[in-house]
Structure formats: structure tokens, C-alpha cells
Amino acid sequence: MASSTERDLTRRSALRLALAGVAAAGWARPGEAAAKVATKARIVIAGAGAAGLAAASRLTQRLDGAQITLIDARRAHFYQPGFTLVAAGLKPKSYAIGATRDYVAAGATLVEDRVVAFHPESNVVVTAGGQRFGYDFLIVATGLQLDYAAIEGMDTRLIGVDGIGSVYGGPDAAEATWRELARFVERGGVGLFHRPETEMKCAGAPLKYAFIADDRLRRAETRRKAELIYAAQNKTLFSVPIVSEKVRMLFEERQIRMAHDHVMTAIDPGRRVATFKTPQGRTEIGYDFVNVIPPMRAPDPVRSSALAWQSGIFAADGWMEVDPATLRHRRFPNVFGIGDVAGVPKGKTAASVKWQVPVAVDHLVASLQGRVSEAAYNGYTSCPLITRIGRAMLVEFDYGNNLTPSFPGVIAPLEELWVSWVMKDIALKPTYLAMLRGQA
Amino acid sequence: MQQIDPMVFVAVFQEMLGLAFWPLIGFILLMVVAVAGIVIRDGRISPRRLVFAQGLGAFGGILAVWAMLWFTSSRATDLLGGPIDWLLTLAIAAAGVIGGAMIVYVALSFGPTSARRSPAP
Known part of the structure; x- marks a missing residue:
């Protein structure tokens, strides 16, 4: 007869197995499937827009003990995909405005300041307020500047x-x-x-x-x-x-x-x-x-830093020199660039951020674990191309200009459909907000 | 999209409906339990109440489609984009009909004399 300890262990194993089954079936929240990685790493995220907030949420889900610092001076968070609807007279401007603080993951610290200098050679960023932040890993998610x-x-x-x-x-x-x-x-x-x-x-x-x-x-x-x-x-x-x-x-x-x-x-x-x-x-x-x-160009602190492309089509406007599949900097391996600032052929949309962030985060976590991540971003992006109020084409594509429909044979990408409009009008913002929280 | 995760849908609907999400889920479950309870209590589905509930439920269907058009700043002609639009419209209408019929059926069944006066078919 098994001892009570053995029975407990068996019960625990069975429970773990069941949970693993649930996770494998896709019912677990992102990050819950795997145990958290214990680390004391200092991770600085420059920019608390869509990419920065989503990255902070994912990192807090994956890591235990990391010091995660988000740096952004802007207190308001803008839901940018909503600007078109505001400018169409369909939504009030408040529809596109939130508070950055409301989306900062528990476990991450928000510093309300602006990064004015990147020093990737010495692993330091400097803010407008004169603060210096050393880091083990840096995620640049500063967005871009409208010139x-x-x-x-x-x-x-x-x-x-x-x-x-x-x-x-x-x-x-x-x-x-x-x-x-x-x-x-x-x-x-x-x-x-x-x-x-x-x-x-x-x-x-x-x-x-x-x-x-x-x-x-x-x-x-x-x-x-x-x-x-x-x-x-x-x-x-x-x-x-x-x-x-x-x-x-x-x-x-x-x-x-x-x-x-x-x-x-x-x-x-x-x-x-x-x-x-x-x-x-x-x-x-x-x-x-x-x-x-x-x-549109990369923000000046990025453009003038060693992080920018030094040659090629992305150099003139200072976009970050990252690998298009991993979003890891090509010369500074402890630096990642996600969102608008990344110098990749496509992907300056919230939909790109949704797929870039888990890839970059997995590569960062893999580095902490001493393993190599297989995660790759294929340039997926999505554009609900409004063709009239009440109709849109759900255009999804990748780096190779291939159409990558999420619902092939059901939602035709080049048809003006009401269902695509409905997604843009009522489902996109909740999906976006869930993404900021690391839940989508 | 690379994967469909049911928990993502829960998270998205929570963001969409905010504080109303769980009360709404609770209400839907309550209605399902109430209908099941009433059928078990009565030992049958009352045909009179069912016909009445379905009749009023039809208004629920129309209301659901109308509400969806209103929420999404759309016009009735927008529903004709393609087969998936017709299916979505039908699904919204069906949800309205079923939801409306359940509410009416439960309301009728909790009337003062509903249990005794339900006529035989």
C-alpha cells in the first residue's frame, strides 16, 4: 500500500499531467504553460506604447525575479488604430485615449521619463531627466516620429x-x-x-x-x-x-x-x-x-545611436538594425527592437506587434536559459482596409507579400465584407487591450 | 493568426464587455438552468408557452440584428457583402431568437398560475 506521501505525489503528478493536457489543448493563458524562469536580469524597455506594454506583460508572465523597467514620459496611451474611426466621425476622441499606467503589468516598473540616449556598447540608456539605467537586456519600443x-x-x-x-x-x-x-x-x-x-x-x-x-x-x-x-x-x-x-x-x-x-x-x-x-x-x-x-522616421535618440542601420534602405531614417525573424539586434545581441522602430520590411501595425512581441520575448527568455529559441516572426501583419463605413477587406500578409488569411475560405481577404468591418469596429480594440495585458 | 486559443476569446470578450462580462455570463447560465429546471418541474415543454415564446423571440432576433447594426454604425445593405455576412447575420438573429424565447418562456413559467394553467396540447 502506498504511503500518504506517495499518494500525494501521485495526485500531484496526475494534476500536473492534467494541467499539461489542458495547456497542450490551448486552454492555458500565454506564459502559464511553462514554469517561470528565475532570474535577476535587469531588463529595460524604452517606450510604453503598444509594443513596450505588451512586452512587459509577456516578460512578467515568463520571468520570476527580473527587474523590468519601462521608460516613457507620455502618461496617455493612444489606441492608434482608432484614429481612423475618430476621423470618420464614428467615435469620440476619448475612444482612442487610455492611461499608460492602467496597462503596466504588475511586476514591471514605469519610469515617467524619456530615453534621450542609447549606449549599447556600455549597456546604458540615459533619460531626459538625467537618469542612467544599466541593463542586461534592452527592448527598444520607442515607436516612430512624425516629421x-x-x-x-x-x-x-x-x-x-x-x-x-x-x-x-x-x-x-x-x-x-x-x-x-x-x-x-x-x-x-x-x-x-x-x-x-x-x-x-x-x-x-x-x-x-x-x-x-x-x-x-x-x-x-x-x-x-x-x-x-x-x-x-x-x-x-x-x-x-x-x-x-x-x-x-x-x-x-x-x-x-x-x-x-x-x-x-x-x-x-x-x-x-x-x-x-x-x-x-x-x-x-x-x-x-x-x-x-x-x-515617418525613427526617433532621434535611436537614429543618432549605434542601434540604427548603418547602411541599406533603412539607414537614412534611422530604423533599428534588427533581424527580421527574431527582432534581435544584428550587432548587439542583448538588444531587441519591436514595433514601429524596427527596421524590417513591413510591420508597423498593432497586428505586427501582437506577433512580434512573443517572438522577441521568447528569444530573450531563451538567452537567459542558455537555450536557442526557434520562434520566428514571418512579417505577418493585418489591415482591416475600410472601403466604406460598414464594409472592409481583412487584408493579412507577410514579408513575402503573400496573403495569409486567418480564416481561409471563410473570410475572403479581397472582398468588401461586413464581418471584416465588424471586427475592426468592435473586436479590434478589445483584442488590442488584451494584447497589452499579455492575454492575446 | 498562428493559433486559436479559447482563452484569448475570453480575454477579448472581457475587454469588450468590461464589468458586464461576468454578470452577462451569469445571466445566460441562469436562463439555461431556469429553462431546464422548468421543463423538469413540468415534466414537459408547454406547447402554448413555447409557441408564445418563439413568437416573441422573433422580435429578439430582429432586435439583435438592429442592435448590431447600430453598434457598428452599419446599414442593412452592409449585411449583403458575402455569404459570411449572411451567416453572421443569421447567427446574430438566431442568438436573439433563442435568447428572447428563453427569457419569455421563463417569464411565462414564473407567472402566478403558469404551472397549473398550462393547457394540455
Whole structure:
């Protein structure tokens, strides 16, 4: 007969086996399946936006005893995928605003300061407040900077004035953009849409807003009073060729005129004219409404540090030199770059963050354990491309421009569907917030 | 997406519904238990109550689709995007019909004379 200790052990083993079964069946929360890794490692996360907060949540799930420090001066958290809905007049600006503190994982410390210098050679970051943080591992998740000054004559104070909008500028700018669009819908004229030639976050957003403007005009029965122009930075409308072609078909159907190889270089608010650089020289397009999208670059502290690409297509704007599959820095192995700041071919979206973070975190944890992680990020990103209010195309793709539908045969990626709109409108934000908490 | 994790759905619905999530789950379970209890108590499904519940439940279906359109700033024509949209609409309507019918059935069964006056088929 077994002793009580043996029985207990058997019971415990059985319980453990059952839990393992549950975990294997996919019912365990991320991080619960494996035991926590005990470590005293100092991990600094620069930036507490979507990527930084999600990484902190995942790390606290995986590690026991680590000193995790998040550094970000901004107290408000912006749900950026919501900006389009705010600028469409469908949501109040409060929809896109939260508090960073509400999403900081228990076990991580938030320092309300800004990293102004990265010293990866000595494993130190310095903040605007003069604090120095040494680290064993660094995760850079600073996001990117909107370079409005690169467009001559443009100033963020012009957003919401005389027909100038800018959906990307933040919740206030998105709301001001809606006011300007609403005015334009009433009066008509020329609606001008464009995108920068730099890497940018959510390259579908400029297209979405052109579609939304068209839909708003049709709903108000003022479409005939307006001319809509989309000025693309190159010969395509979207980096994924099959999607680009579909958008071209839709633009033609909606009578949105396309101008290619047009890069906005200046704006004259007084004359309501935008200047574009084209292969044939400079050209001007007058507007009554314009959605200005500035060039986007890595934040200055990253650009000026050794973390930035030193050569190649990502060097000019200072994006971080990371391996596209592991998000690990190619020269500083204890440094990872996730989210917008990462110098990878695609993936400046919240959907990319959702898939990048677990990969980077697994590689970091593997380093602590002395093992090699097999986790790889394939460039997956997702864009619910709104084609009118109430319809969207759920476009998902990877580094190789392959479509990677989550629901093949059920939700067609290139069809304008209500179900895709419903996902964007009511399911995306809860999924995003669950991601910040490390639960999705 | 690389995997479907049921706990992710729970987390997402919790974020979506906030504080209403668990009360709502509780209410749904309560209704299921109540209907089961009433059927066991009565020893049968009352055909009169069932017909009445289904009739009023139909309004629940219409209400559910209407509410979904309202919540998502959509118009009825948006529901015609493709077969998956029709299926989603049917699923929302079915949830409304079933939910509505259950609530009506339970309400009728707890009426003052419901148990005694339920007529034989």
C-alpha cells in the first residue's frame, strides 16, 4: 500500500499531467504553460506604447525575479488604430485615449521619463531627466516620429484649419480632421489624399481615409460636388501587389483619381495648394481638404545611436538594425527592437506587434536559459482596409507579400465584407487591450 | 493568426464587455438552468408557452440584428457583402431568437398560475 506521501505525489503528478493536457489543448493563458524562469536580469524597455506594454506583460508572465523597467514620459496611451474611426466621425476622441499606467503589468516598473540616449556598447540608456539605467537586456519600443517639419509650410497647429487634416497626428488631430472633412463634405471641392515615401505605420490608413471621404460624400449626396485625388508615392497603391490592384479597381469604381510618383514636399495653407515632387519635376495640386501624412522616421535618440542601420534602405531614417525573424539586434545581441522602430520590411501595425512581441520575448527568455529559441516572426501583419463605413477587406500578409488569411475560405481577404468591418469596429480594440495585458 | 486559443476569446470578450462580462455570463447560465429546471418541474415543454415564446423571440432576433447594426454604425445593405455576412447575420438573429424565447418562456413559467394553467396540447 502506498504511503500518504506517495499518494500525494501521485495526485500531484496526475494534476500536473492534467494541467499539461489542458495547456497542450490551448486552454492555458500565454506564459502559464511553462514554469517561470528565475532570474535577476535587469531588463529595460524604452517606450510604453503598444509594443513596450505588451512586452512587459509577456516578460512578467515568463520571468520570476527580473527587474523590468519601462521608460516613457507620455502618461496617455493612444489606441492608434482608432484614429481612423475618430476621423470618420464614428467615435469620440476619448475612444482612442487610455492611461499608460492602467496597462503596466504588475511586476514591471514605469519610469515617467524619456530615453534621450542609447549606449549599447556600455549597456546604458540615459533619460531626459538625467537618469542612467544599466541593463542586461534592452527592448527598444520607442515607436516612430512624425516629421511634419519635412513638409515645407506644414505645422501641427494647422491641423483642423482651412481644410487641413492629419489622421496620424493623435486623437486631437483625428478629431480636428473629422471637423474639416465634415465641412468639406458639405461644401465639396477637391479632396486630396496622399502618403509619404518613407516607411510608415499602417500603410492602409491613407487609402481607408480616401474611401471614407468618398462614402461620407455619397451619404450626404454631395459626391458630384467633389473631386477626390489620391497621390501615391510610387507606381503602386499598396506594397502587396494583389492588394494594390484591388484598391486600384475600387478607386476607379468610386471615381477616386490616382496620381502616381507624387511625394508631398510643401503645403501653402493660404493658397490651399500642395506641392509634390514627381519624376517630371515639381507640381502643384490645389485642395479644399487634405489629409496630410508626414514622413515617418525613427526617433532621434535611436537614429543618432549605434542601434540604427548603418547602411541599406533603412539607414537614412534611422530604423533599428534588427533581424527580421527574431527582432534581435544584428550587432548587439542583448538588444531587441519591436514595433514601429524596427527596421524590417513591413510591420508597423498593432497586428505586427501582437506577433512580434512573443517572438522577441521568447528569444530573450531563451538567452537567459542558455537555450536557442526557434520562434520566428514571418512579417505577418493585418489591415482591416475600410472601403466604406460598414464594409472592409481583412487584408493579412507577410514579408513575402503573400496573403495569409486567418480564416481561409471563410473570410475572403479581397472582398468588401461586413464581418471584416465588424471586427475592426468592435473586436479590434478589445483584442488590442488584451494584447497589452499579455492575454492575446 | 498562428493559433486559436479559447482563452484569448475570453480575454477579448472581457475587454469588450468590461464589468458586464461576468454578470452577462451569469445571466445566460441562469436562463439555461431556469429553462431546464422548468421543463423538469413540468415534466414537459408547454406547447402554448413555447409557441408564445418563439413568437416573441422573433422580435429578439430582429432586435439583435438592429442592435448590431447600430453598434457598428452599419446599414442593412452592409449585411449583403458575402455569404459570411449572411451567416453572421443569421447567427446574430438566431442568438436573439433563442435568447428572447428563453427569457419569455421563463417569464411565462414564473407567472402566478403558469404551472397549473398550462393547457394540455
